[in-house]
Amino acid sequence: DGTIISCEKGSRAKRYFIGFGSGKAYCTIQSSFTDKATNEQILKLNFDGELSMGIFGGSADEAVQAVVKAYLDYFDDYFENQVGKK
Numbered sequence: 001d002g003t004i005i006s007c008e009k010g011s012r013a014k015r016y017f018i019g020f021g022s023g024k025a026y027c028t029i030q031s032s033f034t035d036k037a038t039n040e041q042i043l044k045l046n047f048d049g050e051l052s053m054g055i056f057g058g059s060a061d062e063a064v065q066a067v068v069k070a071y072l073d074y075f076d077d078y079f080e081n082q083v084g085k086k
Helices: 012-017 061-085
Strands: 002-008 025-034 041-051
Touching: 025 061, 041 061
Parallel strands: none
Antiparallel strands: 002 025, 025 041
């Protein structure tokens, strides 16, 4: 299950003209993972994505894409560690 904790499109113009974090876009999603067999919550994590600069200020969608990348990176690391333990 996932819940959007915070999401801000920021200002593309500020990112383009000022940069250095001004007009930053960000998104935080809290995810809880439940064992389907027991209905027990086994993990609860926050995943963050942000965009402070980009080509022509970047698109706020890139902050959402960063959250997706955070998910993928986490699970790549998680499963890599699980395979190494077996």
